[in-house]
Amino acid sequence: MSFTETMTVNMGPQHPSTHGVLQLVLELDGETVTKATPHIGFLHRGTEKLSENRTYHQIIPLTDRLDYLAPMHNNLGYVLAVEKLFGITDKIPERAKVVRVMMAEITRIKSHLVWIACHALDIGAMTVFIYAFREREHIMNMYEKLSGARMTSNYFRVGGLSADLPDGFEKDVRDFIDAMPGHIDTYEGLLTGNKIWQKRVMGVGEISGEAAIDIGLTGPALRSSGVDWDLRRDNPYSGYEDYNFKVHVDDGCDTWARYKVRLLEMREACKIIRQCLDKLKPGPILADCPKICLPPKKNVVNTIEGLIHHFKIITEGPKPEVGEIYQGVENPKGEVGFYLVSDGSPRPYRMKIRPASFVNLQALPQMVEGRLIADVVAVIGTLDIVLGEIDR
Amino acid sequence: MSEHAAVAKLKGKFPDSVLDVVEFRGETTMIVKKEDIVAICSFMKKDLGYNFLCDLCGVDYLGKSPRFMVVYNIYNITTKDRLRLKVPVEEADARVDTVSGVWGTANWHERECWDLMGISFNNHPDLRRILMADDWVGHPLRKDYPLQGPGREPYKGRYK
Numbered sequence: 040m041s042f043t044e045t046m047t048v049n050m051g052p053q054h055p056s057t058h059g060v061l062q063l064v065l066e067l068d069g070e071t072v073t074k075a076t077p078h079i080g081f082l083h084r085g086t087e088k089l090s091e092n093r094t095y096h097q098i099i100p101l102t103d104r105l106d107y108l109a110p111m112h113n114n115l116g117y118v119l120a121v122e123k124l125f126g127i128t129d130k131i132p133e134r135a136k137v138v139r140v141m142m143a144e145i146t147r148i149k150s151h152l153v154w155i156a157c158h159a160l161d162i163g164a165m166t167v168f169i170y171a172f173r174e175r176e177h178i179m180n181m182y183e184k185l186s187g188a189r190m191t192s193n194y195f196r197v198g199g200l201s202a203d204l205p206d207g208f209e210k211d212v213r214d215f216i217d218a219m220p221g222h223i224d225t226y227e228g229l230l231t232g233n234k235i236w237q238k239r240v241m242g243v244g245e246i247s248g249e250a251a252i253d254i255g256l257t258g259p260a261l262r263s264s265g266v267d268w269d270l271r272r273d274n275p276y277s278g279y280e281d282y283n284f285k286v287h288v289d290d291g292c293d294t295w296a297r298y299k300v301r302l303l304e305m306r307e308a309c310k311i312i313r314q315c316l317d318k319l320k321p322g323p324i325l326a327d328c329p330k331i332c333l334p335p336k337k338n339v340v341n342t343i344e345g346l347i348h349h350f351k352i353i354t355e356g357p358k359p360e361v362g363e364i365y366q367g368v369e370n371p372k373g374e375v376g377f378y379l380v381s382d383g384s385p386r387p388y389r390m391k392i393r394p395a396s397f398v399n400l401q402a403l404p405q406m407v408e409g410r411l412i413a414d415v416v417a418v419i420g421t422l423d424i425v426l427g428e429i430d431r
Numbered sequence: 432m433s434e435h436a437a438v439a440k441l442k443g444k445f446p447d448s449v450l451d452v453v454e455f456r457g458e459t460t461m462i463v464k465k466e467d468i469v470a471i472c473s474f475m476k477k478d479l480g481y482n483f484l485c486d487l488c489g490v491d492y493l494g495k496s497p498r499f500m501v502v503y504n505i506y507n508i509t510t511k512d513r514l515r516l517k518v519p520v521e522e523a524d525a526r527v528d529t530v531s532g533v534w535g536t537a538n539w540h541e542r543e544c545w546d547l548m549g550i551s552f553n554n555h556p557d558l559r560r561i562l563m564a565d566d567w568v569g570h571p572l573r574k575d576y577p578l579q580g581p582g583r584e585p586y587k588g589r590y591k
Contacts, residue, residue, distance in 0.1 A: 365515065376485055378488065
């Protein structure tokens, strides 16, 4: 029972627990949140508008900057969408597909590491943050070896990959996935049996499966509400149908369930990466579609055809047929989709990005209203939002 | 080519509403009348099981009539099937009925569509700008909105 007036409090955009520039206007009755209104758009860069003025190849670096914690997933979603638009999906060489899946799963671990680090830090478990970022550093180093950049990788290309794996890369990956399950045990040792952690996450931010579908939750957040849906298994892309993996579902519907599901997903990702390493055979890494895919530099400087194709693709850009397609991929945070409309010109007429975090954030008010203000921090952490993707 | 199963069912239920059906790369797009969009979406959700709205956006076909299309990418979680609905919207009457009563997730998608494309939604519970500032003038994703923003020299390419 309370006799006080409600009070409006600003949380963010400069607030360490809002994971970027998210502003929440909270109406409080004592410590209870009666209304939460998210304000977004502080990081809006107009990616969709920019894309309409670039050729299909030039857009790939823009997609890195959406969900910057999982850049390769955005690259993957985009290049798959473009390949579908050009009708070259079945021409992608096997090696490129395997490397794509491998890097996508490494990226999943990378993204989940930031989630567990920041989520635990927000709630007060600081050690996990240090440990998780130590492991993330290994992945960043792998990224650097592979693409030259630690975060904005820009590694996938329409039709394949920008470069083959560097020497010794497979060993790095194998060492990493050999060690990773042990590291996950460490995080679990710090958190799972921890009474304080349990009290902060159990029963917090509950959302039923039905409500989750209605509000559009995807990814681990949806699977923790008991909905068995994973695009990797249900609408497989890039050869995911050839891998043996389990989709983890939990009926808990709360922050605790989402914690368990994401940890299991990290373990599952290690298994998928191991299968990728076993599948990896030498071979071409770029589809044989010279009018669409950028030729390797070796061909550009040595053959006249390569030079002409390179010149045409760079100056004019490949032209798809008139049409429209939608391609969704299972990002660590949920479904990221690219809806491309082509009018036959070398630039997309319209590109709509379906961001996972944007839609997931929409569930925040109904998950925190009626709960304590401290739970807001836990719910933001468990939704695993990235403002780069929300604001685009 | 075999027609999508949902197309026949929708045509049977709303014979006058389906204006066109397009197949491209194995994806089905249905263009339907704007007046019936809420009824059609409710039917798609309740009777055909398309319980998930993936995405909603507007497309500006400047110079054509009708000028805008509102696009609904819907998904059936049980049968794992995708479908696309499109609604033509005239520039003079750029308003569509909201589907946020059918799928709650449409709320923010429609706000974004209003913010960036300038298509308004009737009976929307909270139609405010979402990505741009509240006092912003214009709708940036319209084709007649300059890339570099209003009041600046248009971009002519890097080497011109």
